[in-house]
Amino acid sequence: MTSPEQIFALIDCNSFYASCERVFRPDLARTPIVVLSNNDGCVIARSADAKPFIKMGEPYFQIKDKLQEHGIVAFSSNYALYGDMSQRVMTVIESLVPALEVYSIDEAFADLSGIAGASVEMLGREIRTRVLRSTGIPVGVGIAGTKTLSKLANHAAKRWIRQSGGVVDIRDPDRRDKLLKAIDVSEVWGVGRRMTAHLNSMNIRTAWDLAQADAWTLRKQFSVVIEKTARELRGVPCLELEHVAPPKQEICCSRMFGNRLHHIEPIREAVATYAARACEKLRAQGSLCKKVRVSIRTGMFNPDEPKFALGVICELPYPTDDTRQITKAAVAGLEQVFREGYAFSKAEVLLLDLRQRGEFTDDMFSITQPAESEKVMHVLDAINGKWGKGTMRPGGVPATPAWAMRRELMSLSYTTRLDQLWTVYAK
Numbered sequence: 001m002t003s004p005e006q007i008f009a010l011i012d013c014n015s016f017y018a019s020c021e022r023v024f025r026p027d028l029a030r031t032p033i034v035v036l037s038n039n040d041g042c043v044i045a046r047s048a049d050a051k052p053f054i055k056m057g058e059p060y061f062q063i064k065d066k067l068q069e070h071g072i073v074a075f076s077s078n079y080a081l082y083g084d085m086s087q088r089v090m091t092v093i094e095s096l097v098p099a100l101e102v103y104s105i106d107e108a109f110a111d112l113s114g115i116a117g118a119s120v121e122m123l124g125r126e127i128r129t130r131v132l133r134s135t136g137i138p139v140g141v142g143i144a145g146t147k148t149l150s151k152l153a154n155h156a157a158k159r160w161i162r163q164s165g166g167v168v169d170i171r172d173p174d175r176r177d178k179l180l181k182a183i184d185v186s187e188v189w190g191v192g193r194r195m196t197a198h199l200n201s202m203n204i205r206t207a208w209d210l211a212q213a214d215a216w217t218l219r220k221q222f223s224v225v226i227e228k229t230a231r232e233l234r235g236v237p238c239l240e241l242e243h244v245a246p247p248k249q250e251i252c253c254s255r256m257f258g259n260r261l262h263h264i265e266p267i268r269e270a271v272a273t274y275a276a277r278a279c280e281k282l283r284a285q286g287s288l289c290k291k292v293r294v295s296i297r298t299g300m301f302n303p304d305e306p307k308f309a310l311g312v313i314c315e316l317p318y319p320t321d322d323t324r325q326i327t328k329a330a331v332a333g334l335e336q337v338f339r340e341g342y343a344f345s346k347a348e349v350l351l352l353d354l355r356q357r358g359e360f361t362d363d364m365f366s367i368t369q370p371a372e373s374e375k376v377m378h379v380l381d382a383i384n385g386k387w388g389k390g391t392m393r394p395g396g397v398p399a400t401p402a403w404a405m406r407r408e409l410m411s412l413s414y415t416t417r418l419d420q421l422w423t424v425y426a427k
Contacts, residue, residue: 006237007112007120010150011093011127014138016106017045020085021075023136024414024422032072036060039256039406040076076407084415092134096127101241109147111241124167143169147239148232151189152179152207180208190229207233247285253278254348258406261344266403268331272396274349275330279323282351283381288319290353292326294333299345310337322373327394
C-alpha cells in the first residue's frame, strides 16, 4: 500500500501586528498603520497600504511628519495583545487540519497529506474564511508538496491576492514551474541577502534557477541547507513537520529602558524583572538552568555619551528553575558589572546550560533543587495563570516601574486584561 502524497500548507497572517490593531479599531480599516519597536524607536511592522510610504526600520522621530502627511497611524508594540491573538488564530487553524507546526507568532505549517484532490484548495479557503470570521485576522494560504514550495505559494497568495483570493495551490508541476520562474531567488525561504549575492554570481537569479542547480555542487560550495532547499524547490520533500518544538537551548529576556539609568537601584529592579520573566519561560518548557549571564550596556550611537558594555556568567549551586535562586544570582552578577558614571540603556538576562530534568549527570553527593522549591514555583505559576501575569511576583519586581520602556502610543490590551475589555454600545 503506497503512502499518500505529501501536502503542506503554510498559513501566514497578513501584516500581523497591524492587523491585530485593526481588529479592535474598525474605524482604521482603510487607514495605513505602522507598529513601532521598543521605546517607540523604529518601524517594525506595516500594513500593506503603509508600505509604499514607509520603509521597515525607519526611526520614528525622523518620520513623524511623513506619517502625518500620508495619514498613517502609529502604534507602540503591544506584545501581550499580539501573543493572545496569535494563540487564537492557531487554535482555529488546528481545529481544521490533521497536524500543525506553529513556526512563528504569525505563521504555521499544516500537513494536509491524505486529503483528496480539489478538497485541498477548498480546505485552504475554508481556513482563510474561518480565521477571518473567528479572529478578524486575514491570512494567506500556500499549498504545495514541500514546505519550501508552500512558503513560495504563500508569497504568491499575498502578492497576487486579487487573482488568488488569498490561496495558491502549486501542486501541479506546470503551475509550480511557472511560479518558480517568476520569483526572485531572494524570496526563497532561507536565502538571505548575502546568499543572494553569491547565487547571483553563479547566474542563479530566480527560484527556478536554484531548483535546476546541481544539488551536490550547492552542498559543497555552500551547505546542506541550500542543497535541501534546491531539492525542495524541485518537489522532493526534505523537511518534515515538527509536531513538538524542541526545548530552547538558551532563554533570553532583555529590554531597552524607557530612559537612561545612572544608578544601580533601578537597574537591579530591571534585572530582577527580566530574570523572573525568563524563569517563566524556563518552567514552561520544563527545563532547568545551571548558568546565568547578566549584561548591561550604555547607548552605542550617541557620540556625546561615554560607551560601556560588560557581562558576567554566574554559576548556580544546582540546576534549578526557581525564580528566587536565579534572580539572586542575576542580581549578584549585576553588582560585579555595574560601574558608576555611565548612562545605561539596556540590561539582559540570559539563561544558559539548559537541560530537561534527569539530563544533568552530577555525582551522588551534588546538591539538587529541593522539592519545596518546585512546589512554590508551581503555586506561583498557577496563581499567575489564573489571575493574570504579575499577580504574584518577587518582592524586587515592581508593578509599574519608572524605568519601563516607553510605549506612549500603545493600544489597550483588549483580550488580556479585564479592565481593558472591548466595550460595544448599542444605539
